[in-house]
Amino acid sequence: MPDFLSFIGEILWGSVMIYLLLGCGVWFTWRTGYVQFRYIRQFGKSLKGSLTPQKGGLTSFQVLCVSLAARVGSGNLAGVAIAITVGGPGAVFWMWVSAFIGMASSFAESSLAQLYKEKDESGQYRGGPAWYMARGLGMRWMGVVFSIFLLLAYGLIFNTVQANSMARALEFAFDTPKLLTGLIASLVVILLITRSLKSIARMMQWIAPLMSLLWVGASLLISLWHAVEVPALLEMIVRSAFGWQEAAAGAVGYTISQALTNGFQRGMFSNEAGMGSTPNIAAAAASWPPHPAAQGIVQMIGVFIDTIIICSASAMVVLLSGHDTEIVTHSGIHLIQQSMNLLVGNWGAGFVAFIMVLFATTSIAGNYLYAKNNLYFLQLHTRTNVWILRGVTVLMVLAGSLLSLPVVWQLADVIMALMAITNMTALLLLSPVVRIIARDYLRQRKLGVQPVFNARYYPDIEQQLAPGAWDEPPRE
Template identity: 45%
Template sequence: MINDIVSAINNILWGQGQILIYLLLFAGLWFSFKLNWVQLFQFRYMFSVMKGSTQSDKSGISSFQALCTGLSARVGTGNLAGVAMAISLGGSGAVFWMWVIALLGMATGFAESVLGQLYKVRDEHKEFRGGPAYYIRAGLNKPWLAIVFSVCLFLGYGLTFSAMQANTIAEALNNTFTIPRAYSGAIIVLLAGFIVVGGMRSIARFAELIVPFMGLAFVGTAIVITLMNIDLLPSMFMDIFSSAFGLTEAGAGALGAAIKNGIQRGLYSNEAGAGSVPHAAAGASPVPNHPVAQGYVQMLGVFLDTMVLCSCTAVVILLSDITISGEMEGIGLTQSAMTNHFGAGGNYFVAGAITLFAFTSVVANYAYAESNLHLFKLDNKLGRTFYTSIYLIMVFWGASATLKEVWGLADMALGLMTLVNIYAIILLTPTVINLTKNFREKLHTNNDMSFSLKEVKIQGKTEPGVWSEK
């Protein structure tokens, strides 16, 4: 009966009802208009705000570490398997609609990250924590809704999502190197446990080292493949755009499939609006010291995840000489495409890439859920020990489990998280607009860029001592 209930809810959220697809599209358009298309007209500043991004203090991680932590969770199996699934079901035109949803999602990611920064708190170690539960409680004064979000977060990011990522790693290693799943699970637990016991700072340092390396390696590989097939590039782009608007022989049916699968996979990949990345944004001490600075940083994260890394996977697949069946295909399609380009070595590369991508997600997922322990007054040694133990047990179990039911439970948790988060950030739109206007005025006049509560009208109240009253 529980499985039936979960299935029914997911059908409404992600299936035939597709409520979340329409809701996230609306949120992207809403914040794009309300923020004067910040993702387009301040595109260059999104990169320049990273100057000085390696600076941090005793209260928070650096902006660069927050970006890498956010990318750790975003960049996962969705970038390799999700793109393949979108293309297999929606054709090459799905890639265009992934770009569209990423463009809109950049504005949503900007808004939720600004709010995560504004309403952040200090835990018992005087380090910054925050996320949707905190801006729901402090900004909207709805503590019950904050608890609902946190429960869904623990169920999703704290437990099932990491188990699924561990399962993906174990499957890839077993298929390619015949490593038993239990062995893979034990190694993942040991490595993840070593990293996460150090808390957010340890996770951020790990992300800072690994994410740039794996991102550059994957982009570099896609560039090599592009150069190897440079003569096919014009026809590839022509095919993407013609398929995106139903101009190919398949016609209108292909158009609907391209839009649906491109948008859905794009949403899964970049997580804009899901309420996950604000936890990384809240942990930062941004430069300049203004909530909006972290909005630009995490907006860049959406761009890098979908517009760059997902596009790389699309290039690998679309420039290969393989047949796309039209049936649902995932990581196998990406592996086949890479093997077509590089021979047997391509299969090993994909196995290694998905292992690294998935493992960074395992670690970042822990950080997101751990940030909410403070909400329940469990950010102490006992609370962290209990949560870490459950998390590591789930990771080990996930490596060997059959996760069909757990996937459904995770999708439901993510869907409910997204519903609550979108509701909250839409209600907090006036605060986002006022903060953004204040930041732009400071930028225009070259005044002190530091944020002051007295200069901006916000909803609710922030935690005393986090932001200067001067």
């Protein structure tokens, strides 16, 4: 099985996914008028506007924090270490590239999720890729396929990855038995996921920023302490990305391929741009200003924070330590812990373990919300089915804590690729709608008015929307 999954993963990530990610990201960068570069200077203003509460949904800031909680997990620590181990320092450069390109894909999927959202029986907005496949493309069967992939990924596989990294980190730092970690983690998770969406969102708007600041702050202090080495380290990242360091060894093609593949693979596992996960929570926001593009811009900030800031923080810890990454290939989280020990002393491993517990626990809660959302699309959101999902989530956390599953990472890569292929196919088919959303938002910004989406201007789109989802609100 590991050999088979490795073979499938190499096919998907060695060619299909790289070209699809690049192509989709470049396409939407052009179709949206370079939205990620045009609005990067306005991220602060967008964040300030995301705090405004609106009737019928979560605030955009709460949604951003939930999406960050789901994004920021083992991929930001163990995933980065694995990328550097397998692809070399150059993988970090391609992670950055994947983030900037992926920001356009994230804008597209989150804007479409907002556009095609609908209200459930409790009045809460719901939506995501399955909804825009069904409403925008008229392909409900495609939405069903995507929902099944997502339930497998976020209800099962990704939770074992998070729990496994958490258990390994605690065992390495404190000799904590994996069974004890699994039991405590399961208890914490069940306490989290039995709360309502709004309750979880309120918690995440405090926890997600705090845990991110703790890790980035620690990395920043270490980088300042080793400031003399940072310029050479950045040069090494760029040189390794293009094989210039290895040219003399005659391994240019292999090195570039490994760096690019692992950089994109781990970057996407971390920031999830284009994978179709984040739109499931992006649709829950009552955006302000009341325009689908507003939520797309806010979610671009999430990709930037996740990869350009948090993943870079992890990369700096590994590379500044001078640790020989080739001797630790079995566990990315152990490499991070050993690197921190070398940089700050024996308490470093414990600090990483604490951060990993925060990252993993909040990520599992976010994964559950994504999976539960797709039960609504499949019309399986009965009380019994929700409790089955909760039970499976807890079992996966316990299993992931106890078992050493290198095959889990391979399985995660395969299911992630299948999800992304399905989602990006839908995104490309709906690219004319994404272009309309982006141009409508930009036109109103240029006129100096608050953007408001008026579906009556676009009759073809209006007939696809859920009743009441985009009734025009009054301007300020």
